[in-house]
Amino acid sequence: MAGAGGPAPTVAVDVAVFTVVSRALHLLLVQVQHGAFRGQWALPGGRVGLDESLDEAARRELAAQTGVGDVYLEQLYTFGSPQRDPQDRVVSVAYVALTPHDHPGNTRARTDAKKYAAVTWRRVSRLPPLAYDHQAVVKAALARLRAKLTYTNLAYNLLPRAFTLGELQEMYEAILGRRLDRRNFRKKIHSLGLLRPLARVRRGSHRPARLHAFQHRRPMIVEIL
């Protein structure tokens, strides 16, 4: 608990960043540059510095490796099996992060093509093999995401400012992996008073849909489903 000791594990962070693109949940991956897993895909992350908190380290590594900033960030679980990294002993604090697809912070990962060549968004349903124990991390992150969507308003971190009720429902269906009854869904959302109808509508080759925004853009405990 105090004083300097013998050999010790090092501390890293790994971040599972999710977003919803065209009705499908996507995960942000980077290509490993060094070591035994070189060339494989992995979660962005890296060593924790001496003078930064774990959250700060997660944000720093995420921005440095992918250009994605200003995400919702939540600590998930700490993975510390001695065998998880074959080279040396790394204890990794895993994070879940959420960001809207159209957010300026994450489009950078696509536009600055040279700098972020080894960065990609992949559909969660079609992930490549992942380095380290990152498949287990992603599995835990998905479970957390699914659970928290049902009893919090975290959805606001995945959608743009304005959206239709249909888009909100599609997002829930994409993440939870099941269909929801449209009438019951809207009834519930309305009764919770989470949303504010906007003046604008979204047009398409069908009846225009009213746009809505979240009343509050901060985490709240709300029983949604």
Place this chain on the structure above:
Amino acid sequence: MAGAGGPAPTVAVDVAVFTVVSRALHLLLVQVQHGAFRGQWALPGGRVGLDESLDEAARRELAAQTGVGDVYLEQLYTFGSPQRDPQDRVVSVAYVALTPHDHPGNTRARTDAKKYAAVTWRRVSRLPPLAYDHQAVVKAALARLRAKLTYTNLAYNLLPRAFTLGELQEMYEAILGRRLDRRNFRKKIHSLGLLRPLARVRRGSHRPARLHAFQHRRPMIVEIL
């Protein structure tokens, strides 16, 4: 993520062990032996070794410092603020542990008086000031415990093998901090089929109460309250 680097935080574990003694929730504390917090009370814990997992480190430190073994153990959260330990940078993986009051593993903490002089069970409602950021750890541990009691059968880790329905209800009331309706509580517990009535009864200066045991002594997701 790979290779050896510069100065790095060290990794420790801290364990918040709860039990229920005479209708009150208790927490296991140890006296700090070295450093700035010497003499103050703290959660048992210590450095993680190179060749052990985090769970193993938690069990090892718990047993070494308090003699308490064979507990239910669950990772809680990782605390990594640079200022949490004034001496050096320690990232601490916090655990919640549960054990029945009459369990052999924890009575050792009381009987081997010499070896475990600096170990004590304290009522959660009357905790002394704690070293490091352990007050925050305990707060998070309590929140986790309260939440999980309502949707899992973890209660079996806090009660002896055989108990009355009244004792089970008292345990819930002690931890959740609110009274429960006796008839509704029993109805719910019975309908879930979690318990097995035993032949024996508990006697007192009142009508004897039937003893029960948990049907399964392993973690299960069950909506209890």
Place this chain on the structure above:
DNA sequence: TCAAAAGTGTTGGAATTACACCCATGA
């Protein structure tokens, strides 16, 4: 006029809450 998504209520069943009296024992 057609296709496509938006919008809207009701009903039956299930689950939850509130609530009061008698029972068996030891002192």
Place this chain on the structure above:
DNA sequence: TCATGGGTGTAATTCCAACACTTTTGA
């Protein structure tokens, strides 16, 4: 006999799940 906790059922309410048709627009 009294004090103490053990044991039980019902009615009202709330919550949840199932279900279909009309509307508005662009093509």
